Amino acid sequence: MKVVIVGTGYVGLVTGACLAEVGTSVTCVDVDAAKIARLQKGVLPIYEPGLPEMVMRNQASGRLSFTTSLASALPGAEVVFIAVGTPPGEDGSADLKYVLQVAHEVGQHMEHYLLLVTKSTVPVGTAARVNRAVKESLSARQLIIDYDVASNPEFLKEGAAVNDFLKPDRIVAGVSTTHAREVLEQLYRPFVLNGHPLLFMDIASAEMTKYAANAMLATRISYMNDIANVCTLVGADINQVRKGIGSDPRIGKHFLYPGIGYGGSCFPKDVKALIQTGREYGYQLRILEAVEAVNEDQKKILSDKVLRHFDGDIKGRTFAVWGLSFKPNTDDMREAPSLVLINSLLEAGAQVRVYDPVAMEEALHVLGDSVVFADDMYAAATGADAVLLVTEWNAFRMPDWPRLRSLLQIPLLFDGRNIYDDVQLVKHGFIYYGIGNTAATAVNALMQ
Numbered sequence: 001m002k003v004v005i006v007g008t009g010y011v012g013l014v015t016g017a018c019l020a021e022v023g024t025s026v027t028c029v030d031v032d033a034a035k036i037a038r039l040q041k042g043v044l045p046i047y048e049p050g051l052p053e054m055v056m057r058n059q060a061s062g063r064l065s066f067t068t069s070l071a072s073a074l075p076g077a078e079v080v081f082i083a084v085g086t087p088p089g090e091d092g093s094a095d096l097k098y099v100l101q102v103a104h105e106v107g108q109h110m111e112h113y114l115l116l117v118t119k120s121t122v123p124v125g126t127a128a129r130v131n132r133a134v135k136e137s138l139s140a141r142q143l144i145i146d147y148d149v150a151s152n153p154e155f156l157k158e159g160a161a162v163n164d165f166l167k168p169d170r171i172v173a174g175v176s177t178t179h180a181r182e183v184l185e186q187l188y189r190p191f192v193l194n195g196h197p198l199l200f201m202d203i204a205s206a207e208m209t210k211y212a213a214n215a216m217l218a219t220r221i222s223y224m225n226d227i228a229n230v231c232t233l234v235g236a237d238i239n240q241v242r243k244g245i246g247s248d249p250r251i252g253k254h255f256l257y258p259g260i261g262y263g264g265s266c267f268p269k270d271v272k273a274l275i276q277t278g279r280e281y282g283y284q285l286r287i288l289e290a291v292e293a294v295n296e297d298q299k300k301i302l303s304d305k306v307l308r309h310f311d312g313d314i315k316g317r318t319f320a321v322w323g324l325s326f327k328p329n330t331d332d333m334r335e336a337p338s339l340v341l342i343n344s345l346l347e348a349g350a351q352v353r354v355y356d357p358v359a360m361e362e363a364l365h366v367l368g369d370s371v372v373f374a375d376d377m378y379a380a381a382t383g384a385d386a387v388l389l390v391t392e393w394n395a396f397r398m399p400d401w402p403r404l405r406s407l408l409q410i411p412l413l414f415d416g417r418n419i420y421d422d423v424q425l426v427k428h429g430f431i432y433y434g435i436g437n438t439a440a441t442a443v444n445a446l447m448q
């Protein structure tokens, strides 16, 4: 089967590489000519573990190719995936201009039957708009060509995207014809042989499923952050509470980690878009409004703790920030909580030295020369007044504590992800602040 994927970002590139890996012939299309030129030379635009090898392998075998020309990619194709961005518009709703552009363009160039599949995260009703856009372009050409539209939202996680695509928890497909269902069944057959479900449903439900999933995950994060903040006030330890509740199978232990708020290219925009969908239909999604509000506050929690420690005055002080990307194993800086933290520190007159194992280049585009980019985690900490752990990369999990202590001006550590053992750190002579964890505060007090 020949497949075209329009949009060669995190989702499009991973989809293209993984489909090619199981024998599908894939052409990836993108309007970004520089990105396509680099991909043609085997240079990837993103950091994603396992992806470079897969892209190169399939490029070499001739199953995966890259172009800027959708018109030249369409002949012989049976399926076109739309995997372009759907950024938030001014009111928070998903901006569909790129999706509809692609749909129009497909209608302008198609010469035979196509199954047009939205893989981008799009609100309910988008498939109908894609359908209209194709129809308009075909009527402008005075042509009648058969086509189907389907919805196939993507659930991969950046940082584990290849594995998620190859071994999906589930594949959701919204279809309105038997033919569309058969084509998708055939395409995804290699990925569901191990029993992973391919769930067919109506198109509106498929579109809604993606938002409902992301909104649920964002809700868990904000809920745990809220509970963590209360733990701090009442003298409980969120790390213990998390274990205590996560062992209940109705709750489950995954995704219960408090931190400095969710970020990335999906949760913030998808929560906003779902709230806006509710509004359009006259319904207020009160839980999600609270989820968003808690998250906005949580992004400030580490800078608030720093300011409180220094009695509100951090002018002229230097802080080492460990980790910049919105989560480990990706270089994605979109909506990264590190940016909110760094801005607050800079606004309060502090200097910031940063280190991230992978996202430094991406971060440079956003932060410019407002911060110092250090060569490694210890260089960032040298002479600093504190270390702020922001992204829980493995490289940060077991620092050489005596070395770190000797490098820091003050042995002070703010752990935005609760990855360190607070009591052990206090034994190493550090003053430790976690999220929703008062144990070390108590030990600090005892030792003073």
Ligand SMILES: NC(=O)c1ccc[n+]([C@@H]2O[C@H](COP(=O)([O-])OP(=O)(O)OC[C@H]3O[C@@H](n4cnc5c(N)ncnc54)[C@H](O)[C@@H]3O)[C@@H](O)[C@H]2O)c1
Pocket (backbone or CB within 6 Å): 006, 007, 008, 009, 010, 011, 012, 029, 030, 031, 032, 035, 083, 084, 085, 086, 098, 101, 102, 119, 120, 121, 122, 154, 155, 156, 157, 158, 265, 266
């Ligand atoms: N990133 C994720 O983890 C993730 C996971 C699941 C779903 N999604 C959804 O998938 C969609 C894509 O996300 P992403 O992170 O891959 O975005 P991205 O920004 O990394 O990539 C989008 C690509 O589309 C290209 N593009 C835009 N308009 C185009 C056009 N008219 N023709 C061809 N190419 C065009 C851009 O140049 C860019 O390379 C979004 O709707 C997102 O919400 C993302």
